[in-house]
């Protein structure tokens with residue numbers, strides 16, 4: 001069992017607070033993924049949990065026991081880094097058993113732990129090889145194996161796949177998902193820049209921004225019900241379009257007149273007090289649907305990108321801060337410079353006022 005709890009955790013470097021008011025409850029068996037823009041503090045938070053960075057404020061417990069002052073080796077945590085940091089002159093087996101030898105465990109126990117980890121990670125055929133005779137993905141599996149043999153309560157992964165090429169990333173990602181299934185009693189925290197890794201691996205995603213937590217939720221909660229514009233635009237690719245407008249009719253559904261022309265109905269309840277409220281209507285590129293008549297958005301296609309299974313249409317009208325993007329299934333050719341009307345299902349629309357979703361008032 002390993003329940004982690006962070007309460008009011010902060011990190012200051014001198015006067016500068018890079019993390020503040022971090023409250024987070026992580027339950028045994030969860031795989032939590034930290035995402036966020038570069039420099040938001042993902043690695044710092046992970047390293048504080050590992051004990052590699054001092055926690056400058058707040059409380060961090062594992063199973064109710066305060067960890068702030070506990071040395072890294074006594075926290076029951078193993079960390080897997082982006083650079084595998086294997087010993088080049090040692091075989092896979094020697095690399096994996098090293099920590100247990102140092103801890104003077106009996107050889108029979110060491111052999112059993114290494115054989116078990118090798119089996120889980122499908123490394124058994126490679127136990128006598130040197131790291132240089134392995135692929136990048138296999139090396140990262142050895143690094144994970146070194147963590148597994150120590151039987152930690154908590155695994156921390158700091159961008160473990162970022163040194164691998166695209167195909168190996170996919171294969172190793174699936175292996176990590178299987179590893180998680182094989183070890184339901186362990187708790188994992190994973191830092192990544194890769195949205196697909198976050199969406200596919202996480203039980204819950206923590207979005208960090210501006211030194212704090214922007215939202216915590218399951219991948220689908222963050223995708224379908226983002227609490228704020230930051231999360232709405234951070235999760236999903238291309239990012240959600242935000243179209244400014246005003247509420248012109250309220251009720252179980254809300255009608256919005258858009259500043260750039262066009263109207264939309266969102267399946268989000270509002271009350272009389274909201275009439276005239278300035279909002280941003282959020283619509284994901286994949287939720288935009290071509291229409292025969294003017295509806296939510298009409299624009300001239302500036303650029304198209306054909307990706308095979310989908311085509312991206314980019315629109316830019318005078319006064320718009322960012323291009324509006326529509327993602328249409330299939331191949332669409334010859335649309336460049338033509339005017340296209342777009343609509344969307346009311347249930348797929350989002351409304352934000354002052355950056356906050358109206359769903360969460």
Ligand SMILES: Nc1ncnc2c1ncn2[C@@H]1O[C@H](COP(=O)(O)OP(=O)(O)OP(=O)(O)O)[C@@H](O)[C@H]1O
Pocket residue numbers: 013018036037038039040041042043044045
């Ligand atoms: N030793 C240090 N002294 C001062 N500031 C630091 C120190 N280490 C990190 N920082 C700052 O803390 C912030 C968080 O850094 P951190 O590496 O945790 O971000 P990150 O989200 O992991 O970024 P990336 O995605 O680029 O890896 C950054 O603004 C960084 O400049």
